[in-house]
Amino acid sequence: MERFLAESNKNTSSARWEDLNARTWTGLLMVLIGVVAIRLGGVWFQMLVVFVTSVMIWELARMIRPGWDVGAMLLAAFSASVISGLTQQQPDWHLFLLFLPAVAGMLSMPLEKLTFFLFALGLTVAGWGLVEAREVYGGTWLFWMVICVVVTDVAGYFAGRHFGGPKFWPSISPKKTWSGTAAGWIGAGLIGAIFLTFTDAGRDLIWLSMLLSFASQMGDIAESALKRRLGVKDSSAIIPGHGGLFDRFDGLLGASLFMLLLALLVDVPEVRI
Incomplete structure (x- = not known):
């Protein structure tokens, strides 16, 4: 019985850390890419942020509407275009364009329309904000x-x-x-x-x-x-x-x-x- 409990505790402890190796290596790679992009700034950092943000829009769309592969990809591309355009030192009134991907996706969702709108808007605003922070601060x-x-x-x-x-x-x-x-x-x-x-x-x-x-x-x-x-x-x-x-x-x-x-x-x- 004691041996069984010891083995059980050992397995529980191993399971607790079983994802550490994969998390470590992929995490280090992402940190390296991020550090290089932040250091270079300019178009390099902009491209990374636009790519990451558009992929997250794609993920959000597919979570809410599974199987909507083509539509999710088109929406991600649209989001990338909007954020890319707004990184080019545009007047403040152009910021309303950040709402467009969220609105377009919301209108395409059969369910959870408000959920998509709020999260998509948060994603696009946060992505644009990171680029602005690098340029301003x-x-x-x-x-x-x-x-x-x-x-x-x-x-x-x-x-x-x-x-x-x-x-x-x-x-x-x-x-x-x-x-x-x-x-x-x-x-x-x-x-x-x-x-x-x-x-x-x-x-x-x-x-x-x-x-x-x-x-x-x-x-x-x-x-x-x-x-x-x-x-x-x-x-x-x-x-x-x-x-x-x-x-x-x-x-x-x-x-x-x-x-x-x-x-x-x-x-x-x-x-x-």
């Missing part, structure tokens, strides 16, 4: 934001798997724990403290990093709620160990929307080395 500022999101995810993953404990929001995200959530906040706060040592940012960057961490977690929660509502496990299966791009970038989308909102309310300074 510089690469260092964007590196800070991305690193905070990555550390939030990594710290949450390891702390949640190691410590376990009470669930953060079990009805929506059964795997997310309070220990992992808090670890994400602490990790992001430490990133803010590190950036204080070599940039001109003020001390507010520490608590702002923790708020950014929370926003990224809410992006993850929002996507989890969407998948639970639609009865799907992953947004797609194009990334080994991660599911789809929407599954991987939901936190960054939440962080991007948070920073866009913050920029509307207060003057966000540049973070320069």
Whole structure:
């Protein structure tokens, strides 16, 4: 009996970390691509953001309307065209075009019209916001934001798997724990403290990093709620160990929307080395 329990505990422990290898390698590859694109800026970063955003629109459309392959691809292409056009220093009144992919998709959905509209609008606005952030605030500022999101995810993953404990929001995200959530906040706060040592940012960057961490977690929660509502496990299966791009970038989308909102309310300074 003791041997059986030991084997059972061993198998449970192994299952807890079984996706780590795939997550690690694909995660490192995505981070490398992101770092290079952010460093290069300009059209390189724009192309990456447009590609990722349009793929997520495709994933969203297929989750809500399974089998709608051609229509989802056309909608993704339309989204890419809109975001690409808006990255070319257009007047502010052109921003209403961000609504067009969401409206077009909403009209094509037999069900969950409002769900598609809200999530699609969030995706296009967040994608456009990332490009604008790179142009206006510089690469260092964007590196800070991305690193905070990555550390939030990594710290949450390891702390949640190691410590376990009470669930953060079990009805929506059964795997997310309070220990992992808090670890994400602490990790992001430490990133803010590190950036204080070599940039001109003020001390507010520490608590702002923790708020950014929370926003990224809410992006993850929002996507989890969407998948639970639609009865799907992953947004797609194009990334080994991660599911789809929407599954991987939901936190960054939440962080991007948070920073866009913050920029509307207060003057966000540049973070320069």
